[in-house]
Amino acid sequence: xxxxxxxxxxxxxxxxxxxxxxxxxxxxxxxTHDASVWFLSATIWGLWLAYPIGAFPALLVGGIFAVVDYxxxxxxxxxxxxxxxxxxxxxxxxxxxxxxxxxxxNAIVAGSGIATVCCWxxxxxxxx
Numbered sequence: 001x002x003x004x005x006x007x008x009x010x011x012x013x014x015x016x017x018x019x020x021x022x023x024x025x026x027x028x029x030x031x032t033h034d035a036s037v038w039f040l041s042a043t044i045w046g047l048w049l050a051y052p053i054g055a056f057p058a059l060l061v062g063g064i065f066a067v068v069d070y071x072x073x074x075x076x077x078x079x080x081x082x083x084x085x086x087x088x089x090x091x092x093x094x095x096x097x098x099x100x101x102x103x104x105x106n107a108i109v110a111g112s113g114i115a116t117v118c119c120w121x122x123x124x125x126x127x128x
Contacts, residue, residue: 001066002123003062003063003065003066003069003123004059004062004063004066005062006062006119006122006123007058007059007061007062007065007116007119007123008055008058008059008062010115010118010119010122011054011055011057011058011061011062011115011116011118011119012050012051012053012054012055012058012115013047013050013051014111014114014115014118014119015050015054015058015108015111015112015114015115016046016047016049016050016053016054016111017043017047017050017111018107018110018111018114018115019050019104019107019108019110019111020039020042020043020046020047021039022103022106022107022110022111023042023103023104023107024038024039024042025039026103027103054115057087057091057112058115058119060087061083061084061087061112061116061119062119064083065080065083065120065123073124075120077117077120077121080116080117080120080121081113081116081117083116084112084113084114084115084116084117084120085109085112085113085116087112087116088108088109088110088111088112088113089109091108091112092105092108092109
């Protein structure tokens with residue numbers, strides 16, 4: 001249960017920050033100072049959207065690790081990265097796009113992978 005809570009509480013925020021940072025710093029042709037202002041604005045105004053969009057997928061991914069690591073730690077960093085990236089690919093495909101189509105699709109896949117690895121590591125730290 002703790003695993004699923006970690007994923008649901010932190011996964012959408014981490015993934016949302018990755019998507020926002022990717023879109024702002026790689027998607028706009030602005031100076032570093034302007035990009036930082038855009039990033040701050042986008043984070044303030046848009047990060048809350050990460051929860052209604054990403055909470056359910058984060059719970060599903062957290063559930064996978066809760067089952068695999070039920071009685072002892074079995075999952076690896078490579079497995080966490082793979083599951084996270086595949087969850088991002090499935091999420092992008094479910095929206096009718098394909099990975100690699102756009103910066104947004106790539107940002108979603110990367111955000112899912114990074115968020116999964118971060119949550120896996122944080123949850124793992126408690127177990128050790």
